[in-house]
Amino acid sequence: MKQAGTLFLLFSLALLSCKDGKNQNYLPTSVGAINSMVVVIDNELWKGNVGDSIRSHFAAPVVGMPMDEPLFTIDQIAPKFFTGSVRNTRSILYVVEDSLNLAHIKSDMYASPQRVGVIKGTTKAEVIENIDAEADEIIAAFKDMEIEAAQKRFNRSLNKETELQDKFGVKLKIPSIYKVGKQEDNFVWIDREIQKGTANIVVYEMPANSFDSDSTLVKDIVAMRDSIGAKYIPGPDVTGKITHMRTEPAFAPYVYPVEIAGLKGVEVRGLWDIKNYPMAGPFLTYILNDKVNNRKLVLEGFVFAPATQKRNDLFELEAILKTLKIESLAK
Numbered sequence: 308m309k310q311a312g313t314l315f316l317l318f319s320l321a322l323l324s325c326k327d328g329k330n331q332n333y334l335p336t337s338v339g340a341i342n343s344m345v346v347v348i349d350n351e352l353w354k355g356n357v358g359d360s361i362r363s364h365f366a367a368p369v370v371g372m373p374m375d376e377p378l379f380t381i382d383q384i385a386p387k388f389f390t391g392s393v394r395n396t397r398s399i400l401y402v403v404e405d406s407l408n409l410a411h412i413k414s415d416m417y418a419s420p421q422r423v424g425v426i427k428g429t430t431k432a433e434v435i436e437n438i439d440a441e442a443d444e445i446i447a448a449f450k451d452m453e454i455e456a457a458q459k460r461f462n463r464s465l466n467k468e469t470e471l472q473d474k475f476g477v478k479l480k481i482p483s484i485y486k487v488g489k490q491e492d493n494f495v496w497i498d499r500e501i502q503k504g505t506a507n508i509v510v511y512e513m514p515a516n517s518f519d520s521d522s523t524l525v526k527d528i529v530a531m532r533d534s535i536g537a538k539y540i541p542g543p544d545v546t547g548k549i550t551h552m553r554t555e556p557a558f559a560p561y562v563y564p565v566e567i568a569g570l571k572g573v574e575v576r577g578l579w580d581i582k583n584y585p586m587a588g589p590f591l592t593y594i595l596n597d598k599v600n601n602r603k604l605v606l607e608g609f610v611f612a613p614a615t616q617k618r619n620d621l622f623e624l625e626a627i628l629k630t631l632k633i634e635s636l637a638k
Contacts, residue, residue: 337397337418341619342453343380344398347389352404352431358383360435361402364442369618370561371576372589376618378446397456398449399423402434410437412448420456422448457626470495471510472634476600480630481508494539504588504612506620508627511535513603518573518594525562528575528594529554531605542581552609555580555587568631570595570604579609586611589621593628606631 339345346353346361353361366377384393386403394417405427413423424445428434458480466481470490481497485508489496498507518527533553542550554560560577572595580587590609597604608624610617 334415334417334419335395337421338392338395339397340380341457342378342622343382343396344400344449345393345396346381346383346400346402347386348383348400348402349404350383350385352402352434353383355431357402357404357431357434357438360438361400364438365400365446369621371578371591372617372621373578373587374616376616379449394418395421397421397452400426400445402426402438404428404431404434408433408437410441412445420452422452424448453622454626454629457623458630461627461630466497468497475510475512475604476634477510477604478630478632478634479508479606479627481627489539491539494535496539501610501612501620503615504610506624507609507611508624509535509540509605509607509609511539511605512597513594513605515596515598515601515603517603524573525559528560528562528573528592532579532590532592532607536579542584542586545583548583550581550584552579553582554578565593565595567593567595567629568633570597570631570633572596572603586613588612589617591621591625591628595631597633599633 344365346365348358348361352358362381365379366381368375369378379398397418397420399421401423406429407427408429410426413425415421416423424441426434426437426441428437461480461482464483466483466485468487470487471477471479474490474495485497485499487495488498494509494511496507496509498505513531517531518524520527536552540552542552544550555578558578560575563574565572565574572593575592575594577590578587579590588609588611590607592605592607595604595606606628608621608628610620610624612620
């Protein structure tokens with residue numbers, strides 16, 4: 308009898324496990340435009356200081372852009388309307404004045420992939436305090452998910468060109484709409500047309516001992532970008548003038564620590580322009596310390612699209628660069 312009871316218990320657990328697995332599989336695919344989110348919050352809170360706090364974090368201007376563009380495009384909805392397909396939104400922030408004081412992130416509650424930031428407080432002041440304390444973590448979770456979602460879309464049709472592998476021993480998942488436009492011994496330029504302009508990727512390498520001084524790091528990064536621009540990225544022909552890409556001299560770039568594909572380095576965000584010609588736009592550069600190959604590997608994305616929003620185009624370039632894989636060097 309004891310053995311039969313044990314078998315019955317195991318059988319019951321197996322059924323429950325299968326049931327749970329089916330429930331997880333039945334989660335619908337999440338929806339939402341890139342870098343968009345839904346804020347579920349009472350209308351009164353949204354119009355007051357609580358809403359102001361949310362907007363100050365989640366709609367803050369993206370760093371290094373020529374015009375103000377928010378981190379996320381926000382749609383606000385009252386809790387009573389948070390039903391049906393709206394629950395399948397990829398990024399959700401649920402904010403409520405409640406009997407509890409807490410803040411956390413939940414995954415795949417109504418759809419997959421999905422992140423739901425939940426912020427509660429017993430008073431408006433507590434709600435705002437929790438927003439201020441947890442916003443950075445929630446933003447990072449939303450952004451990581453957006454990056455992964457974009458990278459999955461790339462797999463539908465990938466560029467098969469091998470120049471990056473042949474010259475630098477690296478691979479990137481690049482959509483097939485991008486094409487190699489220029490290549491030299493230490494430089495590959497890949498681009499595609501976008502609305503009113505182009506989205507661009509350049510890859511090159513620097514000596515391993517580059518950027519050894521923290522005190523001159525920003526200055527050295529600007530010097531590197533300007534020298535590469537002068538050598539490889541010319542501007543339009545202007546009689547009697549030299550034109551080429553450079554770092555916009557009026558604005559110092561922003562520099563942050565980063566790690567990609569196991570390589571530590573820095574992320575650089577700022578503005579580029581064309582010397583002696585009215586062209587400009589945002590750039591994103593990763594300078595990675597590749598000790599195995601005795602070099603600094605440089606990956607950069609930049610956008611040219613005058614008088615249009617560029618946030619999502621630069622974000623796509625970021626997602627591409629973060630697919631980096633180091634392969635064996637062919638050279």
